[in-house]
Amino acid sequence: MDSSHSEILNFESTVPIVLNKLVAFLNESYLGKDKVIIQQHPHLTAEQLGLDNFIKNGGLNCNTIENFLETFLKNSLHIHHPQYFGHQNSKPILMDGVADLITGTINNPGSIYEMSPASLVVERVVINWLLSKLNWFHKKDYTDFSFDTKQGAGVITHGGSIANLKALLIARSVVQPEAWQKGNHNLVVLMSESAHYSMNRAVSILGLGQDAIVKIPVDAQNKIMPSKIPGLIEQCHQSGKTILCIVANACSTAIGSFDPLEDISTICKKYKIWFHVDAAHGGCVLNSEKHIHLVKGIEHADSVIWDMHKMMQTTALCTAVLVKNYQHLKNVFQQKGSYLFFENEHDLGFDTISYSLECTKASTALRFFFSLAYQGEKGLENYVDTVFEKAQIFYKFIKNKPDFEAPVNPESNIIIFRFTQGEDTNAWQLKLRNIVLKQGMFHITSTEYQNIRYLRLSIMNPNTDLIHIENLLSEIRAVASALNH
Ligand SMILES: Cc1ncc(COP(=O)(O)O)c(C=O)c1O
Secondary structure, three states: OOHHHHHHHHHHHHHHHHHHHHHHHHHHHHHOOOOOOOOOOHHHHHHHHOHHHHHHHOOOOOOOHHHHHHHHHHOOOOOOOOOEOOOOOOOOOOHHHHHHHHHHHHOOOOOOOOOOHHHHHHHHHHHHHHHHHOOOOOOOOOOOOOOOOOOOEEEEEOOHHHHHHHHHHHHHHHHOOOHHHHOOOOEEEEEEOOOOHHHHHHHHHOOOOHHHEEEEOEOOOOOEOHHHHHHHHHHHHHOOOEEEEEEEEEOOOOOOOEOOHHHHHHHHHHHOOOEEEEOOOHHHHHHOOOOHHHHOOHHHOOEEEEEHHHHOOOOOOOEEEEEOOOHHHHOOOOOOOOOOOOOOOOOOOOOOHHHOOOOOOOOOHHHHHHHHHHHHHHHHHHHHHHHHHHHHHHHHHHHOOOOEEOOOOOOOOEEEEEEOOOOOOHHHHHHHHHHHHHHOOOEOEEEEEOOEEEEEEEOOOOOOOHHHHHHHHHHHHHHHHHHHO
8 A cells, every 4th residue: 555545544533533523613612512722822732732743753634633622622612603703704605624635635826727727717607796796797608708898807815904915005006006016116005094004015116105194084983974075085196196086985994884985986086086995894794785885986986996805795814905997906916937927918817817916826716606506696695785784783782781881882783882981981880891802601802982982792693682681781791790899
């Protein structure tokens, strides 16, 4: 028996053991009786997993996997738990785990067709579907791969942060194409005061520096005030700056509010400025008849990013960078790589490498495709509608409690609130959050809104019910009471 054969046999024996354990983990998570998260000391976890020993001596195989997984899963977040309402990561469709098993096993990484033909076909079809939601794809079939002048284009990348960087690179290749060779010249970016931090990072990574950020003031709902933009544009022009782009949120990370995209797009059109929309979280409403009004005007943007691993029930990571005009994706990187990029590629081919940030990239489009293909578009729409509706119910419930304050009626599925019976400080709210998280029955986050710290819930799981929120409020009261005595 050669070693490759024994490796396959080991694989064949290991997978059912893993499957068994995973199903038990999922059942436990869905039931929601045990903790969402246990955070024991990292050294203890490392020791219990036997990490040192495995590194030195090997031996992680079908005979040892069960013990390893026992500890690993015990120390993992139960994201499918109905009392997980922490960060904006999906409770994914379970078929996505199968997609990961397939892509991980066949290992067809690549941004080139010869390395991952099926994956890149899936990626293009998924991109066409996403473009169609923006009105940037007009063909009858998502499998129509030809381009025309009204055609948008896109590429899948590893997360919203990289996608935002990529969007700025695309904008720069159009606004200041010579920057690729000569470096940036006097560029500034106008963005919401409540833009995600990855946007600020992208500006510095691009070499513009934080001073190149011109913050657009927001209103009480963290929404850009369009009336403030023309004045800022004039100031930039007067000081000899070139505006790289205006960035809007759909929606904001802290409270999930949507910027007035239609109004902002009108200004961008008037001043001929590139318009980028960070729709990492809220792009999902493009697939919801009920909520699509929240992104009215997004179709006038030049670029959009959209995370599948947030509200599209997909495992991390899978993000789309989408542009309205497919020509704009072609010249982002003005380079030749003689072994990878070939001359005479007049259209965007199935090789995404010449317009991807990555050289090698994971076949993540399959994850999203499985989520979509398992339930169909309607299933995803129902998911979004359900969690948005539940957020409304939970918000009203919390708001009506005399000992809690919930200052913002959520537009999406993010709720902020604070417990009012205790120390009136930001540190106190953070303390409550940290203790609740440490106790492990709930996963909640916290954010600042108008310089005040709030507890924060992202309702990601359609199985979260009012009873879980009631339980949470009771636990917060109990923690606060223990702190007060
Ligand atoms: C509005 C917004 N943009 C970008 C990101 C970054 O996305 P990722 O975590 O996929 O890098 C986030 C993450 O929460 C976000 O809320």
